[in-house]
Amino acid sequence: MVDKVRIKKYQQPKVKQWSQALEIPECLFVEDSITFYIRFLEGKHLIEINPITVNPTLVPVMEESQEQLGEDIENLDEFTGGIEL
Amino acid sequence: MEVKDFGAEYLIERIAVRSELKALIEQPPSKDIINRSLEVSIKSKNKKPCLVYGDSNINFYKVYETELQDFINCRLREIIKKLEHYKLTGDKVLVIGGGSKLPLLSAALKKKGFLISDNGAFDNLVGLVVEVA
Numbered sequence: 001m002v003d004k005v006r007i008k009k010y011q012q013p014k015v016k017q018w019s020q021a022l023e024i025p026e027c028l029f030v031e032d033s034i035t036f037y038i039r040f041l042e043g044k045h046l047i048e049i050n051p052i053t054v055n056p057t058l059v060p061v062m063e064e065s066q067e068q069l070g071e072d073i074e075n076l077d078e079f080t081g082g083i084e085l
Numbered sequence: 086m087e088v089k090d091f092g093a094e095y096l097i098e099r100i101a102v103r104s105e106l107k108a109l110i111e112q113p114p115s116k117d118i119i120n121r122s123l124e125v126s127i128k129s130k131n132k133k134p135c136l137v138y139g140d141s142n143i144n145f146y147k148v149y150e151t152e153l154q155d156f157i158n159c160r161l162r163e164i165i166k167k168l169e170h171y172k173l174t175g176d177k178v179l180v181i182g183g184g185s186k187l188p189l190l191s192a193a194l195k196k197k198g199f200l201i202s203d204n205g206a207f208d209n210l211v212g213l214v215v216e217v218a
Contacts, residue, residue, distance in 0.1 A: 021111070021112060022107045022108075022111075022113050024102075025114070028105070032103075036105065046151055047105055047109045047148070056123060071172055072132045073127075073133065076185055077126065077192065077198070078192050078195075079134065079189065080189050080193040080196065081127075081134060081146075081150045083150060083154050083157060084154070084157070084193075085161070085191055085193050085194070085198055
């Protein structure tokens with residue numbers, strides 16, 4: 001069982017850069033990475049990441065696929081999306 | 086009376102800290118902006134759900150839907166079961182608080198037959214004032 005993850009030297013600058021940009025500790029960055037990768041492998045990823053650089057201002061988001069946008073809305077007041085109580 | 090911490094603040098915290106939103110917006114999410122975005126609620130864009138992050142044109146609907154489902158599974162499922170029991174015995178259940186206004190959840194609760202307060206965001210406060218007075 002792996003209880004410690006070593007960030008490879010060649011990955012460290014990017015991990016550091018994005019951890020700082022997102023204001024999260026590196027351990028959370030690694031945890032998120034694993035979570036997102038598993039979702040990706042299982043075809044459940046929510047967003048597609050564009051190749052990007054650190055940017056302090058919000059940029060327009062990429063075009064989303066129809067699948068990512070969820071089901072059609074017929075009536076907004078009654079719309080419950082894919083959630084189940 | 087039983088009190089449990091299953092407020093909308095927990096959900097907002099999750100979206101801000103643990104979700105894919107930060108990867109989507111490429112910076113640390115702001116809880117205030119998430120809150121404001123949820124108050125604006127989901128809009129229909131070409132018949133597709135659109136939940137815009139603040140004043141940007143970033144749609145984080147899917148992130149919200151995923152986190153909300155997780156929130157329901159972890160925090161609300163148990164209490165909803167209890168409330169349904171009350172409903173079966175003839176009680177009316179009024180849902181109050183900021184969480185009662187959450188997009189998707191509000192409609193889902195209505196579908197289940199719960200009553201959603203028109204003044205949900207302030208009912209907690211009004212009730213507290215009445216208790217204290």
